[in-house]
Amino acid sequence: MLQRVIFTTALRYRNMSTAPRQRWLVYAPDKTEEGTFEKRMSVRPTHIENASSNFQKGIVRVGGGLLTPESVATPDAPKKLIGSVFICEADNIDQYAPSVPCL
Numbered sequence: 001m002l003q004r005v006i007f008t009t010a011l012r013y014r015n016m017s018t019a020p021r022q023r024w025l026v027y028a029p030d031k032t033e034e035g036t037f038e039k040r041m042s043v044r045p046t047h048i049e050n051a052s053s054n055f056q057k058g059i060v061r062v063g064g065g066l067l068t069p070e071s072v073a074t075p076d077a078p079k080k081l082i083g084s085v086f087i088c089e090a091d092n093i094d095q096y097a098p099s100v101p102c103l
Contacts, residue, residue, distance in 0.1 A: 021089050029066065029083035040081060054088070059095075061087045 030036050054060040063086025071079045 019091065021091055022093065023061070023087060023089045024093070025085070025087050026063075027083070027085050030081070037080070051086075059088050059090055061089050063087065 030040060051060055051063060055063075063084065065081040066083040066085055068080045068082055071077055
């Protein structure tokens with residue numbers, strides 16, 4: 001079962017005339033069924049394009065792939081993606097959700 005976890009908190013600004021924006025940490029592990037990695041790689045160009053667009057809009061603040069522990073054990077180890085994690089920011093989740101298919 002695919003799990004998506006979203007944590008949210010309101011930002012506090014010194015200038016209270018600006019409405020606070022919400023930030024979310026999105027933890028998105030991949031499914032574990034056969035063929036998931038191949039599916040991930042097949043949609044990666046579209047994923048990167050959408051993530052870049054959301055980064056340019058200021059919605060995605062930072063993000064990246066999750067790697068297996070074996071992938072980071074040594075510099076020469078083969079890298080295997082097993083999910084994504086990112087922090088996004090918007091006025092509310094309704095402004096952000098249309099850009100993420102899992103929400």
